[in-house]
Amino acid sequence: MSRRPIALSSDLLRLQNEGYDIDIRDGFLIVRNVPFVTSTCSIERATLISPLSLSGDVTEKPDKHVCYWTGAHPCHADGAKIRSIENGAGPQDLAPGLHAAFTFSAKADYRDYHHKMTTYIGRIAGEAAKLDPTATARIFPAIAAEPEESVFQYVDTATSRAGIGAINSKVAGQKIGIAGLGGTGSYILDLVAKSSVAEIHPFDGDVFSQHNAFRAPGAASLHELKDGMLKVDRFAGIYSRLHRGIKPHAFFLDETNVGALAGLDFVFVCMDVGPAKRAVIDYLVANGISFVEVGMGVTVDDGRLGGIVRATVSTPKTRDLAVPHISYADDTSGANEYASNIQIAELNALNAALAVIQWKKLATIYRDSRQSVYLGYSIASGEIITEGPDGAG
Template sequence: MSPQLTSRSADLKRLRDEGYAIEVRSGLLLMHHVPYVDRQRKVRYGVLVSQLSLAGDVTVTPGTHVAMFSGAEPCDHLGQPLDALINDRTRQTPGAGVEIDFTFSSKPAAGYRDYHEKMTTYATILSSPAQALDPTATALTFPLIDADAEDSVFCYEDTATSRAGIGATAERLQGLSIAIVGLGGTGSYILDLVAKSPVEEIHLYDGDTFLQHNAFRSPGAASREDLEQAPYKADHFAALYSRMRRGITPHPFYVDESNAEALRTADFVFLALDSNSARRLITEKLEDYQVSFIDVGMGVYEAQGQLSGLVRVTASTPAQRRHVHDHQRVPLAEGEMPNEYQNNIQIADLNALNATLAVIKWKKLCGFYLDLEQEFHSIYQIDGNILTNEDTP
């Protein structure tokens, strides 16, 4: 089915989002995997077919209440034919590649207002006897849906956003160019979350190779073959997430004075670095380029056989930057910050939390989430489960 036809027709989009396996073929609307009962009282699956009335590439009110069906003779739960439903038993070919065995007629007084009402009504009539015999029988299969390459950055349709009804909100993230500098534990989780948003481009910067210890603090599950190849992190994660979306560009090198200019065109940058000197250089460049960014940090230490520490998220935009320097929110030189930030204990759940807090703040800055406090610096304290917000306007 054309993603454009589905997205522009509310009734077809609703059918798709609810999990029905619909298809448009030869000008006909097909609903696959509809359960019904045959004469032997066995649950089988057939295809509902309807003529499709369009105005351009948008559906209009169905031109007929009649539906067609490909399958054996549908019956009730006792194996008796649904004679009140079946209008014709002649095998026909209503369109190229579409053959039907029965014609149905079930007309409401006011007719069907759209194709969602029409197709679900017929599907319910067929499914009810089947569900009496097998409660798990359903037409809701949630099939994989291809996305239109011209309209989407995803390789298949983002049905999570449409099912949640937040498409208009998600549009605020469209067209953005995002850079992630550092693809360790936290940076890789940032990528995991950003990759599932409709941003236009994601640029990955990291000169490290993906080694065995990285597999235990990154999203997903690396194979032995992945580790044996020892790819650059940027290449590894670009290949992984390119299975899902377009627009990911790996840059398998460290950002330094010679190449920091590449960040000038980014709409937003996430910094997830171990090196404070590199962080200082990039921070200065981003401030000079008037680019907004978020820096993340984590300091975990062992105390009496248990782990504690802090998780930090610091945002900086052209409208508010002084807190980074005046309050020393970001470690910009080795040894400059408290010892908690000099430790390098990495735990996957804390990396994921650090990334999640960073991405939530980014989405707040984009207007995706409501931001009441408008904090630019947050600290999560592990032992007390406390989140502190600071540096509000």
């Protein structure tokens, strides 16, 4: 059944965020996995059920104080039945496949369904906790999401628990491109896949090789490396477990195929090769598409690595400010040690985080008092240099 009432009702959402295994079925609110004490003083689990009053997809104040129970009669820690919630009604079928063994009655003026269900659970599961302090109904189950309700395969409880759903939804519906799935691009995919964008289009024609494994999210197995999978196929397979909108493109972008970027709302440019990068950026500029261009300049000095990690934001309003910070030099020339695949995953991850934060600032998810066009992180000093409409800072 649709989980919209849970998403739209603060009391049901609170139950879910607190880890209760809840569902809605045939006009009933169901809480599974409630621990209780049996007459033999063992602990089992059963389901607590309440009639549910809705106005559209939003809960109203409970109009019935009764609840139903699917298991054996719950007992106190000493095995004596909990008589205070007994009701004389016998077993009954509430809906197809939904059978109640007992009806309970704990009369109160319940504010909402969180108040009602936690009151009942406290009386029942509280006795189980006396025997086993780890016995709890708050099990934090994995919750699948329906395709028509979410771009995610399962419910984003991190956002709902933090109460920032309206803020994070500002990127909902966007189609995002990632030009290049090297070290930085793969981390960008990791971060963007955890947002509510509609589609993510990674572009890369390369194979996922052994050196890639040391500067990409996660841990590739030796078997995966021997398979010689394309980067886009490997990462699409991984992140499609989370996000439904991964659309891989198994080719390198250049002047012959930049039209594949048509229709995208934002692009992360994570490319090394100068002419191809120029073709991509020229296309984005000509078509009014905003982007972040990322890169590193890593050098070896006295046996230590130094240099800059940078991100440049270009929107139709900031094109002129962005131009001086975008390099079209061919980084495979050998002057930049980054091109030799030094294993610097932490710099890739930082580069990706800076880029994604800038994108989310443009979407007004994050506050942006400076509106920086350029960010450069100095490895040696640890300083972040920014440049915006008002100059460097």
